[in-house]
Amino acid sequence: MRVSRVWTRVAMVLVGAWLFVAAFVMEPGGGTPTSQQFTNTWLSAAFAVFFGLLSLAVPRARLFNVAVGVWLVVSTFAFPTPGELIWNNVICGVLLAALALVREREWHPGPFAHRHRVRA
Numbered sequence: 169m170r171v172s173r174v175w176t177r178v179a180m181v182l183v184g185a186w187l188f189v190a191a192f193v194m195e196p197g198g199g200t201p202t203s204q205q206f207t208n209t210w211l212s213a214a215f216a217v218f219f220g221l222l223s224l225a226v227p228r229a230r231l232f233n234v235a236v237g238v239w240l241v242v243s244t245f246a247f248p249t250p251g252e253l254i255w256n257n258v259i260c261g262v263l264l265a266a267l268a269l270v271r272e273r274e275w276h277p278g279p280f281a282h283r284h285r286v287r288a
Contacts, residue, residue, distance in 0.1 A: 177220055177223045177224050180219070187210070188213035190260075191210040191213060191253070205248075205254070208247055209240075212240045212257075212261075215236045230267075234265045239261075240260065241262060244258050
């Protein structure tokens with residue numbers, strides 16, 4: 169049975185959305201989002217959502233989320249901030265990279281392929 173892996177791309181979008189929300193919810197410092205970790209988290213989340221949505225049309229675009237996930241893990245320790253945002257970023261970065269590495273079982277041309285065009 170051939171199953172497409174669209175669920176992994178949707179999951180990448182959801183992980184990115186959670187990262188964006190977590191940047192605001194888990195920010196230490198009494199709700200003043202001024203740290204480097206805060207900026208890194210919401211920017212990484214925006215890229216994760218963008219590449220996740222783009223991969224719905226172009227499946228190979230999911231590989232950019234491997235880079236976003238690795239960056240998120242590495243940069244978490246480069247910009248240390250006390251709080252649970254650090255471990256959230258590490259877990260989400262690993263999850264994002266792992267989801268992006270799930271291979272497609274079948275070739276998916278995307279919605280912009282020539283097979284989907286209507287002939288005149």
